[in-house]
Amino acid sequence: MLILSAVRGHMEFLLADFLGKPLWMWASFMSIVVALLAFDLGVLHRDNHTIGVRESLGLSAGYILMGLLFGVWVWSYLGQQSGMEYMTGFVVEKTLALDNVFVIAMIFGYFAVPQQYQHRVLFWGILGVILLRAIMIGIGATLVAEFSWLLYVFAVFLIFTGIKMFLMADKTYNVGANPLVGWLKRRFNVTEHLHGERFFVRQPNAAGKTVLFVTPLFLTLVLIEVADVIFAVDSVPAIFAITTDPFIVYTSNIFAILGLRALYFALAAMVHRFHYLKYALAALLVFIGSKIFIGDLLGLEKFPPVWSLSVTFAILGAGVAYSLWRTRETAAGRSALQEGGEA
16 A cells, blocks of 8 residues: 555656646656766767767767657647647757857857867756756746736847847857956966866966866856857747747757757858858748737737748748858868868
């Protein structure tokens, strides 16, 4: 009887509702994420090494496959609409996060972080992302459930952000001008050079006393986390404009970001080919923000998910094609220069 009672209590706990879904669904998702991260760090990257384009693409394909398979499960278990919303959110988050790659590459370049240490920074960065996105999405879901008119505020914000992104697409991010860099250097003891993969070291200060120093690798991690928070201000409202289901919002966000970190090394090598993709991302933000108003004008209770996914693919496909076409001469010139160097 005691065993049956314990089992019954355990089952009731797992079936308890948490943000609109049974607790076992959240626990299963987090177990998958933990297993993926443990396999990534403990098996694939036990030693620091430079990740090439081929390895990066292979890792990313694996993460994308896992994200899509989870989407198939969502589709089959929660229904077609939830599945479509997950897929749309997954694609939108993945593409919006591409702009983050440009900034991450500049941060690594500013601090002169070698490629063999970049994966360590991105790995610990993803742990911060998982926690920060959970907090932001939890707060957002609570506010939207209480004040539904906030969706219109999100929509206007996305339209404004998209227009601003379009106007500033040609501007570059100056890491050195970031006031946070100066504040961190004034606030903490910072070493002049990297100390391998270490974030903290103990060494003598100007007075000869041995104290704790942070390394430039730690500053890199802090700036990447801050950059993700800034980008989350765009991406979280964007996915709430697609669905208000916290489970769909969070799972699609995390799976997209997990894969993007793996894809970073390939994208960083080809970042010059996707310069004009920023215009497509700007158009995508404007479209997502406009959906709620378009739905109201058409008398629709909700903008159809299949329309949303189709338009998203169309905008991104056009952006990628145009970007590759506009940069074709630059790519040919780089290839010729590399071949000349090898010769």
